[in-house]
Amino acid sequence: MTSDFSIAVHALVYLGKNQDLISSDELAKHICTHPVRVRRVMIKLREAGLIKAKAGVDGGYRLDKEADNITLSEVAKSVSNDYIHVTWHNGEDGREAIKDSKVEQAIDSIFVDLNEACDNLLKDKTIEDIMNISK
Template identity: 40%
Template sequence: MHSEFVIAIHSLVLLAYTPDRLRTSDNIANSIVIHPVRVRKVLSVLRKHGYIASKEGAKGGFYLSRVPDAIHLDELYALFTDGSVMPKWPELNPKCPIGGHIETAMEGIFEAGEQELKRHFHQYTIADVLERVQHTT
């Protein structure tokens, strides 16, 4: 799975945790302990797809533009990680009875696994993750 997926979840949960407070990319990056540029790239995608909005200026920052219980994890998976279950095969020998066909044979298996993962993620929202975080503190 790509780290952008978990960065997106973390960012949205943090924004849901403090809905009355704007968060800067530096503030979010500090919570995740990563470089703010990585956070900004993820926030840019989230803003483009209507999950967050921002206010410009010295007291600006990011805030949720959708309610946390309306943001399902499968949506975020689709934005940042879709297709990650399918492996990148090494160069295969087309003359080998296995190497020449294994990639094609496995495509349906990996696709079914990815669809199952999406169904699993659809059961959870940002509100659910926030609730789980709050129960662990």
């Protein structure tokens, strides 16, 4: 999981508390990050059907679903492929790997289980839940 998840949750909570179109500049001020970074995340949220976007000078973003119908699992999946991602595997540098121990398969299995556990946890939490905590 990347920081895009945190940016997405912050943005969705802010949008959930406001009915007007909110610009990426305004979102960036409230999230404390650069507007370009916000726009990159918002593209992913729009593609996932979580928000609507209007281009132009008077454009901005608004929720496309009710906050209580947006799970954190949906948010995470819209900005990332896995919660935990393995970037290194044994033997990738060209040297002989330990093949008989099956350590790699065991580790991969653990990561699959961790990703599933994370997803199950986030399926039960919504943007509205976060909004209620942040009141």
